[in-house]
Amino acid sequence: MTEIFWLIPFLPLLSSFILAIFGRTLPKKYISFQACLAVFASFIISVISFFGLLKISQESYPLIKSLFTWIASGSFTINFSLQFDPLSAVMAMVVSGVGFIIHVYSVGYMDKDKGYSRYFTYLNLFTFAMLLLVMSSNIVLMFVGWEGVGLCSYLLIGFWFEKDSAANAGKKAFIVTRIGDLGFLLGIFFIFVHIGSAEFTAINQAISGGAVTQGLATLIALLLFMGAVGKSAQIPLYVWLPDAMEGPTPVSALIHAATMVTAGVYMVCRMNLLYTLSGTAALVVGVIGAVTAVYAATMALTQNDIKRVLAYSTISQIGYMFIGCGVGAYSAGMFHLYTHAFFKSLLFLSAGSVMHALSGELDMRKMGGLRKYLPFTYPAFLIGAIAIAGVPFLSGFFSKDAILTQAFANKQYFIWILGVLGAILTAFYMFRLIFLTFQGEERLEPEAKEHLHESPPVMTIPLGILAFFSIIAGFIGVPAVFGEKLNWFNKFLEPVMRPGHEVHLSIQTEWLLIIISVAVALFGIYLAYIFYIKKPQTPHQLNAKFPYVYKLLYNKYYVDEIYNAVFVKPVVRGSEIVYDNFDLKVIDGAVNGSASVTGLSGKILSYLQTGLIKDYALVFLFGVILFLGYLLF
């Protein structure tokens, strides 16, 4: 049964095609049914293939299915081929599984939208592109998926394109990630030139065979990482992600939390040999991840928009995944990706449910006390928050702990300290969100309160499923202190991420680290409790005491403004100058000039057309005489 794994990406593609062509005429019920079914079928095939993968021996990894030769040019060929190995299996199951749940949720959330079929077309197309990304067996096809998800992200951020802000956010996301993609593309070119093949297996062989020097590895790894920085919203290209919240909430959950933004992490894990070979690149990955984790968390502290808090939180959590990759613990990074997909999409969907209940309100200052009105959303949100904060025995605890432990074990103490600091901030801002939204006094707008209602089952059931997985998902990667054999996740990924990167600590040290991370999480929650429940005036006092700090954070370090002044404005100004001088004068001049030359010559020649029959007959006569003369003499 495993051989049919290549069908996984194509079912959503087929569904997307059908919806794109016939979507306008099909009834809504059918559209939602087909869209969900396609993704669910992909999920089922992923699971079947996954179990098939467990049965066969590790030597036959990865399974490769070559569909056709895509590019053939001289000695260089690229096949349209898909592969299935543990890493692809994990990603495919996460993408199609979480994707399916979010598709179902969307049925309720987008119910009243006039772009219903368009929405599901895009969402299915996205699922296809993402699955292609994680299942392609060469880096060029991966790049196709990579750009495909970028396109769908653009389409879905700008889904409500009548709104200027949504259209602009879509453009911003597209352009900013394009900067990173430039690096990615250059990285691919270097791989071509120096390794000569785009297949992952060939690349890995070349690296482990010693055909790649360390300097070359660093160059390629850093270029590829540039793409990851753009796609996964890390410093300095993270600015698009908060704005991407203009899209529908399920889209934020699927694309901008669970799947697409983690593509960078997947890519680094896929190329793990390269990053391990080049210590410098790995260090850069780790440091950027760590700095982003803290930096984004500080920005989340002061935001009032519920989705923006979650967006900054996503940036910060992806930073954690990169910490894992940077210190060589690739499977820990993947593990966090996997747990994060559950609890972050849970948080987003719960936030969507809150918005739904409040007729689209996003501002936390106009919420509060929602606990009793949303009896289902509240516990779901709470579970998500506890999981992300790193409270023991929920999924986030295991994965975050695995990353921090590995950072410590690899003696990257600076990164470890930043990680711990980020963990405090994470717990703090998540519970600030909870307290402001669900607890305390009500600050609702009167008209919003009138329509206040819990979401329909089609939305709450997905929340329930995600909440369930947010709780239990971590138990497949239990830390070593509870038993050496329990970390099943690491073992499963070992064929892809060669063992030996991970240093083992003594049991005492591990316990100490676990206690520290638990203490840190609880401390953050306690801090939020003091700030927003016990002494609600504390934030204002702090604000009065350090007005500049607050202002800096509230305005997100003025990074958008700086980018505008340094990059956007000069480009726009330069374009205007070129437009005025070159476009208007040279190009338009050439076009208009050739037009007027043609017009003028036409005008002169038109005098020959007198319209009189005799003149034409005369010309005719002369022609005949000339012709006869030529023939006769």
Add this chain to the structure above:
Amino acid sequence: MIPGSYFFILSVILFILGVIAFFVKRDLITQFLSIEVMLNAGNLAFIAFARALNSLHGQVIVFFIITVAAAEAAVGLAIILLIFRQKKTIKSEDMNLMKG
């Protein structure tokens, strides 16, 4: 017996007369008539050749030409009639709608 070259000379004279008349005259009907003269100069040449070469082909072709010319004359006269109705004139100088 009349020598064959006479026919050719007559044909050429007729043709040249037709051409001159076409350029000298101003009303459409006369011009049309001069075209017919040129046409028949051609017919005459055909028949002369048929006689000189002892072949019936030339004569057969002339029959065809006369038939077609009858149709053409009908159409041409009809067009001239319609032009007159529209413009109240049949002077060819007055017709210059195609002037560039």
